[in-house]
Amino acid sequence: MPLSYEIYSAKHSKNDQTKMTTAQFDCQYCTASLLGKKYVLKDDNAYCVSCYDRIFSNYCEECKEPIESDSKDLCYKQKHWHEGCFKCTKCKHSLVEKPFAAKDERLLCTECYSNECSSKCFKCKRTIMPGSRKMEFKGNYWHETCFVCELCLQPIGTKPLISKENGNYCLPCFEKKFAHYCNFCNKVISSGGIMFHDQQWHRECFLCSGCRKELCEEEFMSKDDYPFCMDCYNHLYAKRCAACTKPITGLRGAKFICFQDRQWHSECFNCGKCAISLVGEGFLTQSTEIFCRKCGSGVDTDI
Incomplete structure (x- = not known):
């Protein structure tokens, strides 16, 4: 905002009806007569130009020189500049009667401010000018007109989208180009999912074929290409250990022993x-029992 001063020139008028003393036209500071000279009024007191400049002038932020009464004083946030010193810090173009912005106590024209401080569009790499609408997604910014679906090129705006390495897609285009369909509900799998026997399921659709329990966070077994939770598989299909009668699943690499039509957990295959453990050792059988050679030597065995 420019500050202006009124400078007057003092003289007697022949038509004055009131006689004035010469003291009324003396400088308030140096007391020199102001008759016939220019002076400045401040708070109803008159000052010669020299005294006024020395006492009251503001100092320019740029050149540090006083802004004298015959110069324009441009003020912004209680700081002052000569008209010729009020310039963009970067390009040095005058900011008088032009829009500008301040950053870190520096004055910048709108173009320099935009180049230095404004966001750059992730698509076109150009500056997003202050006041224009921009879109933000995953920490990047776009012009509204640049934030478009990679396939149909229509603006996405605030509509739902799915992001891929090569760009962003509106939902219809993503489904058309990339989507897989759930083997259970036949609906699009937009993210995540479970792969089983080269087929995909939604996590919530991948269920036990017996009890319909969700299997996405559970151990499961397969039978005839159908998934089963451990409880259902053990109940319906698992063979039983001839010693402990518990199911034999073979999970996590667990070993088991087969002999004729019987099975044992490795830790249950004992005399x-x-x-004593008979894993890797010779053994003898009698009916449903198994014995080491030493214990079976006095027993009528099948082998």
């Missing part, structure tokens, strides 16, 4: 008399 029925001395309980």
Whole structure:
């Protein structure tokens, strides 16, 4: 905002009806007569130009020189500049009667401010000018007209979208180009999902074929290409250990022993008399019992 001063020239008028003393036309500071000279009024007191400049002048932020009464004083946020010193800090173009912005106590024209401080469009790499609408997504910015679907090129705006490495897509275009369909509900899988036997399921659609329990966070077994939770698989299909009668699943690489039509957990395949492990050892059988060779030597065995 420019500050202006009124400078007057003092003289007697022949038509004055009131006689004035010469003291009324003396400088308030140096007391020199102001008759016939220019002076400045401040708070109803008159000052010669020299005294006024020395006492009251503001100092220019740019050149640090006083802004004298015959110069324009441009003021912004209680700081002052000569008219010729009021320039963009970067390009040095005058800011008088032009829009400008301040950053870190520096004055910048709108173009320099935009180049230095404004966001750059992720698509076209050009500056997003202050006051224009911009879109933000995953920490990047776009012009509204640049934030478009990679396939149909229509503006996405605030509509739902799905992001891929090569760009952003509106939902219809993403489904057309990339989407997989759930083997259970036949609806689009937009994210995540479960792969089983080269087929995909929504996580919430991947269920036990027996009890319909969700399996996405559970251990499961497969039978005839159908998934089953462990409880259902053990109940319906798992073979039982001939020693402990618990299911044999083979999960996590667990080993088991088969002999004729019977199975044992590896840790259950022990001599029925001395309980020594028979894994990797010769053994003898009698009816449903198994024995090490030493214990089975006095027993009528099948082998």
